[in-house]
Amino acid sequence: MVKAVVGEETQLKLAEDRLEKSSTPVQVGLLIGKLSNSLDRGFVFDLIPTPPNDAGAAPCSVLEPAKDDKRKGPKPKSQPSDSFSLSIDKDWVAEHARQVSRMLMGGMKVVGIYIWASDSAFKNSNITLCQTVMGVAKAAPLSEIDWDERLLIHICYSPRRWACRNCAVASNITSSSLRPCDFKMGRVLNSLQHFRCMYNFDIRLPIFHKNSSNLQTFSEALRHGISVHAKDLRSAKAMFDGNLDDIITSLQSRLDIICDEADGEAGPTETSGQQARDGADTQEPRDGISSETPVSQIVLQSFRQSGNLSLPRRVFVPWLAGTFVCDYLQPSETFEVLKDRCVELLSMEAPADDSTILEPEIDAPSAVTKSFWDVVVPLPSASNSCLEKSGIEKLRGESSRKSTEFSNVNIMAAGIFLLLSIIIGYILIFVRRS
Template identity: 30%
Template sequence: MVRTIYAPEYCLQYLEQYASKGPYVIGLIIGQITESRENVVHLAKTPEEKSPDVVSESSFTSEKSDLLRDILGLSETWVADHAKHVTRMLPGGLFVQGIFITSGEEIFEDPNYFSKMKSVLNYTHKALSANPYMYGSYPHSNERLILHMSTNTKVLTCKSVEVGTGIKTSIKPVEWKFLAKPQQWQCLECYFEFDDIYPVVVKKSGISVKQQFQQILESAHKTIESSVMFIDGELKQDSEPLEQINKKKKLKSSTKTAQDTPKSMNVSLFVPFQNSLPDTVEYLECDGNIHFSGVVASSVFMYPKATVREAIDAVKQDIIRSLASRFTMHSPAEALLSVKELLDVQITEGDVICDVETPADTSEFDALDGSDTCSEEILATPQEASQFMYITGICFAMFVLVVSILIHYYDVIMLFISKLLPRS
């Protein structure tokens, strides 16, 4: 059976638009895979790779620009880095399903071009698999898409390729169906509250803030994975479709609405209570603690025929992905520019929903700290901390000694000063 992809009609118009520009255009395929259907929601053009500023002869510059315009000169790491940034912006349940390319060359017929596209897919797969908390786990299979539109004939061809399997890969044809009518999606909203205290153990070599955040992320992932999800206050069966839940709600409701748009579902995650201590208890001498508290707001959009199990995985993944992204979050202005450049979507600040949650305002701290800080802040080692306390103690003791001498010999000092004043 041929694999079928469903996409909105504007994706076809998007491809035709770029098929008439430049020698080639490459980008990412973004969508959602469920057991009932595979949907593509957006195509995001990869920004053009900027050639390094090299002071050289014009002939070398011309050769460099020609290389960038050739598919064989495409950088795999550049596309993989684009996929990493885009995945961070996606809600849970949405993934980078593959790449698209518009060019005059027939990439499936020429082994050199096809080998290049497979290399791009494998680099992207490796980059996203390196951090499952940030980029999630691709569901169901390890097959990725290569979608090609010829700039000469405007013919669309798509094939799926296995990634991460070595030299021998399975290649299968894929059929695309473009839908003129926009399809409805089911929204699930969840608020997950964190309120935990984590120990800080500083070793001789010190500890980085990034490593400390990674430990917090691993602990949060275990907590969320063990939680039980309720939809609208009820525990649902994993195999039940989301649209079936909406139908039951309509039957129970006596009022009829003119719109058939499904309402958002409220999701609650409950963590099982552990009433017993673990088998082994480890005691550590801590140098401090981190109070990790706050609320992560999650909004996930699912295909209505998706099951409750798939919705649970998407919500949990969205919380972990949001939490991991917050540890490396940009400023709001940079985030808006990233959306425009990386997703190829034209939006303004007025289109951004900011009433639910916003990043912390660090302008006061940025004003105090004019120097550039490194990405990994290293905490002080015990030796450095003890030296600082030792010097501080000596300075304070000297200050107390001077003050005590002045108080003890106050009368003598004042008499000596009074004898000096008449002489002057």
């Protein structure tokens, strides 16, 4: 359990000044940092405000109490300040956390949320705040064996003070879900260490019969393969703090980006989609899959062609105190797309010089899928027939050659045996005479 939290003084003071100058009554955002189980401590590196949603609305606002028009007597001129509460777009904050978590390097995570609000509005919104923290924890898990707690920092502007609470992430939220913990500011970014490594991987995924496995689409098979590969990686010798830097997260993030884009693309029609799942024997399309179906969504048991899925390549952008954040670019995307995402999601200044952006992956990795039927039962074709014929002839040639070699060996052995017999016979005759 996190008992004390240390925040990066430089960044948190900048965030405080930014909030004060904005004159906004309320703001919600993400906490970027690290939770240490061995130290029972949390570290906060920076605060990232959640941007407006797609409709341009703020993710957080002050909710005034409902007015009772039927009440007799004169209406009050103003509502008491202790009756206000907060309204938070919990789904949008969780989506922001999901996207930001992809851009963080190993050792940095979304560890909770912060709220800039009055003391009364904060106290009247405990359940809403806990639900928001739960949504963030679900959208941006810290690890496969996830923590059951996150941080909630309240920045009160009247009077000005910082307070941190430990929020228990549980299915049932009560008033005791928030527990106070010690909070102070210091220098924590300077304590971070940088590690650089390149990791090449080759995953081969078995394809099971559809009646014996729930994995049908290519993306589902990849997700399962990554989870299995993650177990192997945990036995690696090069580890820091008992964790894998960010290899597993990087693989999962690339696949999530592909699946997100696939969900946004026009999917197959109902008829063709049903044909893909049932494996209907039709002429158009030949493989039972619509030509509009993304590669990540193909049904493996019905797919009869080879497919190539290009994974986004990882690039690194300078962030805070010599640290980096990352993003993943599709083959058609440029650095301008990268800069826009950094400004929108991380509320940071876009790098003015493109040379500061690191590109360790010159060639984007890719995932290749072969036809299910080519692997299990090859389709009859002229090329296959030729290959089979040439293979049979090759086997026959090798058998004839081996038979000839075996015969030659037998002849030599017989000759040597005959020669030895003659020599032994002369020796015996000589012995008898003497």
